Amino acid sequence: MQSEGYVAHHFPNLAQQEHAARLGMWLFLTTEILLFTGLFTAYAVYRFLFPEAFAEASHLLSAPLGTVNTVVLITSSLTVALAYHFARHGAGRTAGLLLLATLAFAAAFLVIKGFEWTHDIHEGLLPGRYFIYPEFHAVGGPMFFTLYFLMTGLHGIHVVIGMAVLAVIAVQCFRGAYDHGYTTPVELGGMYWHLVDLVWIFLYPLLYLI
Amino acid sequence: MAITTSRDTHVPHGGPAGATRYYVVWILLLVGTVLTFLTSRIHLPSPWHLLLAMAIATGKSALVVLFFMHLWDHPGANRVVFGTSLVFVALLIGLVLLDNATRFVLTNPGHRGTLQMEPPGPDILTPRGWPEPSRRLDMPEAGEPGHSAPAPSGEGRQ
Numbered sequence: 001m002q003s004e005g006y007v008a009h010h011f012p013n014l015a016q017q018e019h020a021a022r023l024g025m026w027l028f029l030t031t032e033i034l035l036f037t038g039l040f041t042a043y044a045v046y047r048f049l050f051p052e053a054f055a056e057a058s059h060l061l062s063a064p065l066g067t068v069n070t071v072v073l074i075t076s077s078l079t080v081a082l083a084y085h086f087a088r089h090g091a092g093r094t095a096g097l098l099l100l101a102t103l104a105f106a107a108a109f110l111v112i113k114g115f116e117w118t119h120d121i122h123e124g125l126l127p128g129r130y131f132i133y134p135e136f137h138a139v140g141g142p143m144f145f146t147l148y149f150l151m152t153g154l155h156g157i158h159v160v161i162g163m164a165v166l167a168v169i170a171v172q173c174f175r176g177a178y179d180h181g182y183t184t185p186v187e188l189g190g191m192y193w194h195l196v197d198l199v200w201i202f203l204y205p206l207l208y209l210i
Numbered sequence: 211m212a213i214t215t216s217r218d219t220h221v222p223h224g225g226p227a228g229a230t231r232y233y234v235v236w237i238l239l240l241v242g243t244v245l246t247f248l249t250s251r252i253h254l255p256s257p258w259h260l261l262l263a264m265a266i267a268t269g270k271s272a273l274v275v276l277f278f279m280h281l282w283d284h285p286g287a288n289r290v291v292f293g294t295s296l297v298f299v300a301l302l303i304g305l306v307l308l309d310n311a312t313r314f315v316l317t318n319p320g321h322r323g324t325l326q327m328e329p330p331g332p333d334i335l336t337p338r339g340w341p342e343p344s345r346r347l348d349m350p351e352a353g354e355p356g357h358s359a360p361a362p363s364g365e366g367r368q
Contacts, residue, residue: 026288030295037299041306048310049318063247070243078236081278085229187280194278201270204243205263209250 006182018184025188029195032158036199039154043147043206050140057136057144058210060125062116066208069112070200076105077197080166080190087178087186095186096173099166102193106163113156120145148207155203158196165189235277242270 011017047054083098124132127149131142169189172178178186246266250259276282281289310318 022284023287023291026291030291033295034298034302037302040299041303044303044307045310048307063250067243067247071240074236074239074243077239077274077278078232081232081235082229085232191279194274197278198271198274201274202264202267205246205250205267209246209263210259 006184014182018187021184021188022191025191029191032195036151036154039147039151040202040206043151046140046143046147047206047210050138050143053138053140054144055210056138057125057141057148058208060123060133060136061148061208062119063208065112065116066204069109070204072105072109072112073197073200076102076109077194079105080193083173084183084186084190087173087183090179092173092176092179095178096170099170099173102166103163103170106159106166110156110159113152117149117152120148151203151207155196155199158199162189162193162196165192231277235273238273239270242266242273 007014007017011020079098079102083095083102086092086098087095120126124130124134125145126132126142127146128142131145133141166189169185172185246263249262249266254262275292281292
């Protein structure tokens with residue numbers, strides 16, 4: 001099928017359809033940014049109120065694991081960007097393989113995060129009144145872990161959603177759906193994944209490196 | 211009815227079509243990550259850790275948005291939408307933080323003064339007037355400097 005076959009009847013050509021789809025995706029990503037901004041605002045307020053407790057609580061997290069996860073996520077963003085690049089040049093199979101690599105990186109990210117959370121839960125580094133870590137008495141420590149679990153949890157949900165989206169796109173890539181000039185799903189799915197990366201770029205220093 | 215413009219006919223995503231810039235951005239992002247980690251381990255006075263980390267994070271996210279998300283190639287409405295979201299991010303965080311920063315400190319939760327202060331007594335809001343100074347638990351005993359509460363001026367209310 002030629003790329004013109006993908007153009008809906010209310011668009012004059014594929015370029016304008018792509019433009020509209022991209023704009024719609026940016027509008028959606030804007031709502032995602034503002035969703036996370038709510039949590040970042042809560043973080044800013046409570047860090048302003050309890051600066052010492054946040055610094056002390058942050059040291060109870062593993063900065064090396066956080067750094068490894070940052071590298072993993074950045075690399076997964078690279079593979080998504082390359083997948084789009086190859087899809088646009090008609091190499092759907094390569095794009096599919098790169099998306100599989102992205103899924104592997106995403107899984108690695110979630111596994112590392114799972115280890116971190118397991119450790120936190122065993123140590124009693126939990127939100128609010130469930131915080132039972134014995135050697136920590138500064139006011140505001142439980143609030144740090146409330147925000148830590150909310151922010152990394154919401155981000156983790158986005159990672160899972162992104163994985164599902166990219167998995168579907170990867171299958172389509174292998175079927176050759178994007179080999180004929182129509183690559184909008186690869187681009188938009190990739191944009192979603194880059195947003196997940198974007199959020200983590202801010203979460204990493206704010207949670208792990210105070 | 212859709213309007214066709216000259217932009218629709220030219221090849222989208224102009225500029226270098228190679229994948230090189232993705233690798234360059236990736237390396238820059240890795241450098242930024244290492245830089246964030248290292249600068250967090252050196253000793254800096256209070257606000258500079260946060261400002262430096264946020265500056266690096268902003269730079270990294272600019273790279274992601276411009277090149278991975280192709281805002282560099284896609285001018286116009288996409289940039290306006292993203293830029294507008296940044297304005298609202300700044301408004302939300304900035305104004306809420308400003309609110310807390312400019313409050314009377316005791317109204318902020320967790321302030322040392324709030325936590326140590328005891329309730330002033332059950333009579334504070336009743337028409338019988340202010341409690342006797344000797345019965346007020348929030349009055350400093352020996353008049354510590356900088357810690358004196360305003361003297362109650364409630365004689366006329368008796």
